[in-house]
Each structure stands twice: as structure tokens, then as C-alpha cells.
Amino acid sequence: MRDVAILGIGHSKFGKRTDVNFLELGWEAIKEALEDSGVSQEKIDFVAVSNFGLWSSEPSPVAPLLEYAGLNPTEAIRVEAACASGSAAVKAAYMAVASGSADIALALGIEKMHESGTGDVVELLARIGNYFWEFENFGPTFVGYYALYANRYMHDFGAREEDLAKIAVKNHYYGFYNPKAQFRKKITLEDVMSSPYIAWPLKLYDCSPITDGSAAVILASEDIAKKYTDSPVWIKAIEGATATSNLSKRENFISIPSAIEAAKRAYKKAKIDLEKPYKYIDVAEVHDCFTIAEIIAYEDLGFAKRGEGFKLAREEQTYIGGSIPVNLSGGLKSKGHPIATTGVSMIVELTKQLLQRVEPERQAPINNGLALAHNVGGTGHYVFVSILSLEK
Amino acid sequence: MRDVAILGIGHSKFGKRTDVNFLELGWEAIKEALEDSGVSQEKIDFVAVSNFGLWSSEPSPVAPLLEYAGLNPTEAIRVEAACASGSAAVKAAYMAVASGSADIALALGIEKMHESGTGDVVELLARIGNYFWEFENFGPTFVGYYALYANRYMHDFGAREEDLAKIAVKNHYYGFYNPKAQFRKKITLEDVMSSPYIAWPLKLYDCSPITDGSAAVILASEDIAKKYTDSPVWIKAIEGATATSNLSKRENFISIPSAIEAAKRAYKKAKIDLEKPYKYIDVAEVHDCFTIAEIIAYEDLGFAKRGEGFKLAREEQTYIGGSIPVNLSGGLKSKGHPIATTGVSMIVELTKQLLQRVEPERQAPINNGLALAHNVGGTGHYVFVSILSLEK
Numbered sequence: 001m002r003d004v005a006i007l008g009i010g011h012s013k014f015g016k017r018t019d020v021n022f023l024e025l026g027w028e029a030i031k032e033a034l035e036d037s038g039v040s041q042e043k044i045d046f047v048a049v050s051n052f053g054l055w056s057s058e059p060s061p062v063a064p065l066l067e068y069a070g071l072n073p074t075e076a077i078r079v080e081a082a083c084a085s086g087s088a089a090v091k092a093a094y095m096a097v098a099s100g101s102a103d104i105a106l107a108l109g110i111e112k113m114h115e116s117g118t119g120d121v122v123e124l125l126a127r128i129g130n131y132f133w134e135f136e137n138f139g140p141t142f143v144g145y146y147a148l149y150a151n152r153y154m155h156d157f158g159a160r161e162e163d164l165a166k167i168a169v170k171n172h173y174y175g176f177y178n179p180k181a182q183f184r185k186k187i188t189l190e191d192v193m194s195s196p197y198i199a200w201p202l203k204l205y206d207c208s209p210i211t212d213g214s215a216a217v218i219l220a221s222e223d224i225a226k227k228y229t230d231s232p233v234w235i236k237a238i239e240g241a242t243a244t245s246n247l248s249k250r251e252n253f254i255s256i257p258s259a260i261e262a263a264k265r266a267y268k269k270a271k272i273d274l275e276k277p278y279k280y281i282d283v284a285e286v287h288d289c290f291t292i293a294e295i296i297a298y299e300d301l302g303f304a305k306r307g308e309g310f311k312l313a314r315e316e317q318t319y320i321g322g323s324i325p326v327n328l329s330g331g332l333k334s335k336g337h338p339i340a341t342t343g344v345s346m347i348v349e350l351t352k353q354l355l356q357r358v359e360p361e362r363q364a365p366i367n368n369g370l371a372l373a374h375n376v377g378g379t380g381h382y383v384f385v386s387i388l389s390l391e392k
Numbered sequence: 393m394r395d396v397a398i399l400g401i402g403h404s405k406f407g408k409r410t411d412v413n414f415l416e417l418g419w420e421a422i423k424e425a426l427e428d429s430g431v432s433q434e435k436i437d438f439v440a441v442s443n444f445g446l447w448s449s450e451p452s453p454v455a456p457l458l459e460y461a462g463l464n465p466t467e468a469i470r471v472e473a474a475c476a477s478g479s480a481a482v483k484a485a486y487m488a489v490a491s492g493s494a495d496i497a498l499a500l501g502i503e504k505m506h507e508s509g510t511g512d513v514v515e516l517l518a519r520i521g522n523y524f525w526e527f528e529n530f531g532p533t534f535v536g537y538y539a540l541y542a543n544r545y546m547h548d549f550g551a552r553e554e555d556l557a558k559i560a561v562k563n564h565y566y567g568f569y570n571p572k573a574q575f576r577k578k579i580t581l582e583d584v585m586s587s588p589y590i591a592w593p594l595k596l597y598d599c600s601p602i603t604d605g606s607a608a609v610i611l612a613s614e615d616i617a618k619k620y621t622d623s624p625v626w627i628k629a630i631e632g633a634t635a636t637s638n639l640s641k642r643e644n645f646i647s648i649p650s651a652i653e654a655a656k657r658a659y660k661k662a663k664i665d666l667e668k669p670y671k672y673i674d675v676a677e678v679h680d681c682f683t684i685a686e687i688i689a690y691e692d693l694g695f696a697k698r699g700e701g702f703k704l705a706r707e708e709q710t711y712i713g714g715s716i717p718v719n720l721s722g723g724l725k726s727k728g729h730p731i732a733t734t735g736v737s738m739i740v741e742l743t744k745q746l747l748q749r750v751e752p753e754r755q756a757p758i759n760n761g762l763a764l765a766h767n768v769g770g771t772g773h774y775v776f777v778s779i780l781s782l783e784k
Binding site: 054057058059060062063064066078079080081082088095099101124128130244245258261262377381382 | 393394444446449450451452454455456458459463464465466467468469470471472473474480483484486487488490491492493516519520522523524631632633634635636637638641649650653654769770773774
């Protein structure tokens with residue numbers, strides 16, 4: 001297996017992007033990644049695009065994207081793993097380079113969710129749950145699914161709504177400093193607590209928004225990377241796992257089995273101590289589609305013991321200066337959550353963190369040169385955990 | 393790069409499969425591939441699923457498929473490249489093994505098109521053309537796109553409708569002997585010529601049908617393959633290329649530029665003489681979504697000189713015993729064309745051909761131990777050309 005380096009990154013402004021069309025939105029990230037890497041289009045051997053696109057009329061978006069970006073005749077595929085599609089695209093590009101099938105590969109995540117109205121988007125997303133047994137029979141939406149988790153978690157461990165709310169406050173705090181974030185507004189605990197309930201105990205400010213946005217990474221083999229950059233970031237691991245989407249078959253509602261499995265595999269591959277990963281990882285981006293999801297992620301990833309993740313939130317241990325800073329981009333909550341873009345956006349953000357290229361107010365101290373991304377599809381149908389490193 | 397072997401294959405009956413649901417249809421191919429390979433579910437490290445699924449209400453079908461097939465917690469992604477999605481899935485699984493990311497990987501193609509009515513399916517497929525510039529403005533369907541090609545080809549080279557019709561006659565002839573084919577009925581030139589025009593000069597019998605079906609391949613690294621089989625088939629190349637989907641930007645309507653490019657790359661990788669590939673390849677499956685497409689494929693692949701592909705049809709050179717036998721499965725025309733299954737089905741079929749496991753009436757003589765698959769997405773938005781070999 002060849003080592004794989006991140007050669008360049010690109011990221012559009014996230015938000016309600018009615019100012020650009022789909023192709024222009026994709027080009028924003030691709031152009032930035034090309035410029036960042038110094039690679040021109042004809043050098044790219046393989047492209048993986050993630051675009052869930054349920055809200056769009058275009059059923060095969062890769063063809064027009066490639067043409068618009070001047071990337072024909074490069075080999076290309078689209079990949080999907082629900083909200084973890086972005087990580088799946090990075091994985092495909094990673095495998096292309098690691099296998100020797102490509103020397104330079106591009107992964108693009110793109111989503112333009114405002115092509116449909118909010119109600120339609122919420123319904124379309126709900127179908128990603130368990131369509132046949134749950135959506136058709138009971139009609140839950142995603143906030144409902146995660147409210148189940150929040151209920152059980154609070155019941156079992158004594159966490160309070162305020163603990164969940166603190167996740168939102170933190171992520172908005174950091175999102176304020178991220179020029180690419182959708183919501184650049186600091187909020188208070190009172191703002192979250194007084195926001196309307198969507199599905200008890202989750203309130204409006206516990207939820208990530210509907211977002212348009214794109215992100216791109218350019219990957220290369222070691223020998224190619226050396227020619228282009230003195231500061232490659234290496235993908236040490238990008239490991240996926242799956243679980244049933246049928247919540248009635250889950251063993252419990254306090255953990256995501258596929259996240260535990262993916263983390264175990266990623267730590268093993270990157271040779272990180274399974275017991276105390278937070279001692280090694282400088283900064284993490286985790287999938288906070290709802291605030292409860294970030295707390296469960298702390299536990300699934302081994303940042304806290306089972307049932308104690310909420311204490312990291314309560315004690316503000318995931319701010320800069322705490323035991324492990326998490327979601328310094330603003331997370332899905334404040335940066336935004338363009339479904340199939342999110343996984344790529346996490347890799348872009350962590351690359352910038354490791355290279356100390358983010359705004360000073362949200363730059364983590366880089367000690368060990370290791371960063372972690374945790375990207376969940378559905379309610380854990382698919383999870384990818386990735387480890388980036390400054391050392392090969 | 394690690395060598396990649398085909399360890400096992402599975403293939404459902406193609407047709408109107410109202411007798412099974414989506415998950416059962418997927419399991420038909422997976423079960424057969426597991427049994428064929430001797431591999432059990434927990435040995436599989438990576439799954440790539442291709443399912444276009446526009447006609448389905450299930451937006452993220454991989455999760456229920458994996459659960460139903462007992463494949464959790466295996467890492468999995470869905471891939472899409474329009475009608476070349478199946479090849480893209482095989483490519484993803486191939487890269488997983490070649491890179492060392494997986495030792496054993498499964499590629500599954502599945503499509504259940506009869507979940508929507510014929511009119512809806514034809515419209516949904518038409519959107520895969522160039523959605524923004526062509527579908528929305530002029531409303532062509534796929535038979536219309538390929539009729540443009542047929543018109544120009546006949547005009548430039550003097551081919552006749554009867555030459556196209558002979559492709560349909562040949563493919564139905566072989567499909568008759570394929571128990572998995574949708575249409576097991578021999579037809580005459582007169583049958584084709586008297587069938588109603590859909591888009592001049594293409595008639596009903598020039599068109600591939602709407603099909604439900606699944607196909608699966610299990611791939612493995614060399615050391616693993618040795619443990620399971622004495623007769624591995626090797627993937628020597630699986631190369632993709634892309635082109636604009638916007639037909640008004642194509643240089644001509646007598647060739648598919650991405651097919652030429654993908655073939656060039658595949659021949660180079662498999663070290664096959666670009667000038668006379670038909671001297672080396674024992675048998676081929678090509679993308680005959682419409683009869684004209686098979687004739688243009690002959691030329692794009694170098695089986696005939698430009699403008700002379702129709703003579704291979706006229707002189708019956710692509711029957712067994714001719715210069716290169718093509719579509720001995722019945723092709724898309726008679727075997728059927730479940731969109732995202734087709735690419736996987738081609739690899740299944742060619743593996744059986746190389747191992748001399750097909751029905752005697754449609755078994756090609758295997759001399760050089762090389763087989764070729766040509767799989768087109770859209771009107772050439774994506775093309776994959778694969779070369780299989782009995783020799784590593």
C-alpha cells in the first residue's frame with residue numbers, strides 16, 4: 001500500500017447559496033484545491049464526487065461537474081454513504097492513490113440543499129433513516145431519531161438539557177471565527193434553552209441546519225507529493241463500518257456500534273492507543289448533526305468513558321485548552337451540514353488545523369501532529385473515522 | 393499495487409422480478425457469489441454497491457442490503473456512474489483490494505426498475521442525458537440520443553437498418569441459451585425490421601429493455617485467492633474515462649471519445665496491442681443499449697476500423713467462430729439492462745466464459761485467456777473498459 005498525502009484543499013462558503021448554481025458551487029472548492037496544491041486539471045487521474053442530491057433534478061451530477069471544471073477525460077465515480085458520503089469520496093480517492101491506480105486524485109463533496117423547500121428536505125432526509133420499517137410506518141424525521149438517543153442517554157446517565165446545549169454554544173463560538181461557516185453568531189446557553197422544542201429534549205438550537213456548500217481535497221502518492229509540497233498531511237487511516245439502520249434492532253440508544261467499530265479500526269491502523277486516544281490527538285471534528293450526537297461521539301471515540309461524555313461538555317473540556325478540542329470549525333451545528341460535503345469538509349478543516357492555517361481564535365495547539373474526523377451516515381448506517389498526521 | 397483475482401460470482405435471473413423484493417433480489421446474487429467463492433460474510437472487508445435507484449423510494453439502499461445479507465459491520469459505499477455504475481462498483485472493490493485496504497471485497501450491482509411504471513422510467517433515464525441543456529430544453533429520451541448517432545453513422549458510412557438489426561438477431565440468438573436472460577427468444581431480421589420505430593432509424597427491437605436484476609463479484613488479493621481457488625480469473629485492467637454529456641459539444645456522432653480513451657488505457661495497462669486487440673481477446677461483452685451502440689463499440693475498441701464496424705455485423709464476425717465473439721450472454725438487448733447491474737453482470741459473464749462454465753451453445757473458444765468488458769454510462773459521460781485474464 002502506498003502512503004497517501006493531502007496535497008491541497010478547497011472549501012466554499014457554506015450557507016444558503018442562491019448566488020451560484022450547482023456547477024459554480026462545485027468549482028469554488030475545486031478551484032481553491034487546484035490553486036492550493038499547484039496541480040493542474042490534466043494531472044488528476046481519478047475523481048470521486050459525493051453528492052446526495054435528493055433535492056435536485058439532476059440524477060447523474062458528476063458528468064456536468066467534470067465538464068465545467070475542465071476535468072474530462074479523467075476517470076470519475078460518484079459515491080454515497082448517506083451523511084458520510086464525503087468520507088466515502090475521500091476513501092475512494094485514497095484507495096485510487098494507495099493502489100497505484102492514480103498518482104493524483106481529487107475528492108469533491110457538494111450539496112445544494114436549498115434547491116428544494118425546507119419541508120421537502122426534511123422529508124427526503126427522513127427517508128435515509130430506515131425507509132421500509134420506520135419511515136413508511138411511523139414517519140420519524142432525523143431529529144426524532146436522535147431524540148430517542150437523547151432521551152435514553154439523559155435517563156441512563158443523568159445528563160441534562162443544559163449539557164447538550166453547551167455543545168451548541170461551543171460550536172457557535174468557534175463557528176463565529178470561521179469565515180466559511182453558515183452561522184457566524186455566538187449564542188448563549190439561554191438562547192439554546194429558550195429555543196423551541198423540535199423533538200423533546202432536542203430544541204431548534206440542538207440541530208444542524210440545511211446547508212449548501214462544497215469542499216475538495218487533492219491526494220497524491222508520496223513521490224508526487226514531494227514534488228509539490230514541503231508540508232504534506234498524511235492520511236494514516238480512513239476506516240469505515242456499518243450497522244443496521246433499523247433502530248428497533250439496535251442493542252441500545254446510548255452508542256453507535258459502527259462508530260465504535262470504525263474508531264477501533266482507525267486507531268489500530270494509525271497505531272494509536274485505543275484506551276486513551278485523546279492523549280495523542282490534537283484536534284477532532286465529529287459529526288454533531290444534533291448536540292447529543294457529539295456527546296455520544298466522545299464516548300464512541302474513547303474521548304470519555306461511556307456515560308461521561310456529557311461531562312466533557314459540562315466542564316468545557318472540548319474547547320481549546322481542554323482535554324481535546326472538538327469542532328473548532330463550528331461543526332455541523334454552526335459551520336453547516338451540506339450532507340455529502342461534510343466528510344470532505346472535515347478533512348479540509350483538519351488539514352488546515354494541522355498546518356496551523358486557521359484563524360488564531362480557533363487554532364488548536366498542534367503537539368503530536370494528529371487529527372481525527374468522525375463522520376456518521378444516517379443513524380450510524382455508515383461511519384467513517386479518519387486519522388490525519390503530519391508524520392508519514 | 394497488489395494483483396486482484398475474481399474469487400466468486402453470482403447473478404440473479406434478469407427480467408420483471410415482481411416475485412421478489414429489493415433485498416431478496418440483492419441476496420440472490422450475493423448468496424451465489426458467497427457459495428461460488430467459498431467465502432463467508434465475515435471474511436469480506438469492503439463492499440461496493442451500485443444501484444441507480446431513481447425509480448425507488450429508498451434513498452440509501454446499501455444499509456438495508458448489508459443488514460439483510462448479514463454483512464454488517466463491513467465497510468461499504470455506494471457508487472454511481474450512470475449506466476456504467478456496475479463497473480464503477482467493481483473498480484471500487486478492485487481498488488480496495490489492490491491498495492491493501494481490503495483482502496476480500498464484494499461488488500454488488502442491483503436494480504429493480506419495475507418499481508416505477510415504464511413512462512416514468514423512460515423519463516428518469518432521459519434525465520441522465522445532459523439534464524440542464526438537453527433534457528429540460530428539448531426533452532430527448534435515450535433512444536433519441538442514440539438515434540442521432542445511428543443517423544450520422546448510416547449517413548457517413550453507408551450502413552443500413554438491416555446491419556443494426558443483425559446485432560439484435562445475434563444477441564437474441566445467444567440470449568436464448570442464457571438461463572439468466574430476460575428475453576429467451578430467438579428473433580429474425582424480419583422481426584426487427586417490422587417492429588415499430590421508436591426514433592428513426594431505431595425500432596423497438598433495436599432497444600434494450602427495462603430490467604430488474606442483480607449481479608455480484610467477490611475479489612481477493614493473490615495470497616487469499618490461492619487459499620480459496622485453483623482457477624482465479626485476474627483483473628488485468630479496469631480503466632475509466634469521462635466526456636461531456638452535452639452532445640452539442642461532441643466532435644462527432646460516430647464515436648464515443650471516453651470509450652476510445654478508456655480502451656486505450658485498459659489495453660496499455662493489460663499490455664495488449666492497441667492496433668489489433670481482437671487478435672488477443674477471446675470474447676467481449678459490450679454495451680449494446682441500442683444496436684448502433686454495439687457497432688460503434690466495435691470501432692471505439694479497435695475491433696474494426698472506423699466506419700467498418702457495421703461490416704462485422706453484416707458478415708456475422710461477432711458470432712462464435714468469427715473474428716471476435718461479442719455479447720454471448722445476450723447483451724443488454726436480450727439478457728436485459730438493469731442499469732447499475734450491467735457492469736457487474738458483464739464481469740460475471742466473462743469470468744464464466746474464461747472458465748468455460750457457460751452453456752455449450754454460447755461458450756467462446758478460450759485461446760489466449762483474455763476477455764473484455766465495455767460499459768457505457770449515459771451517452772459516454774462515463775466509460776469503463778475492463779480486461780480479465782486467466783494469467784496473472
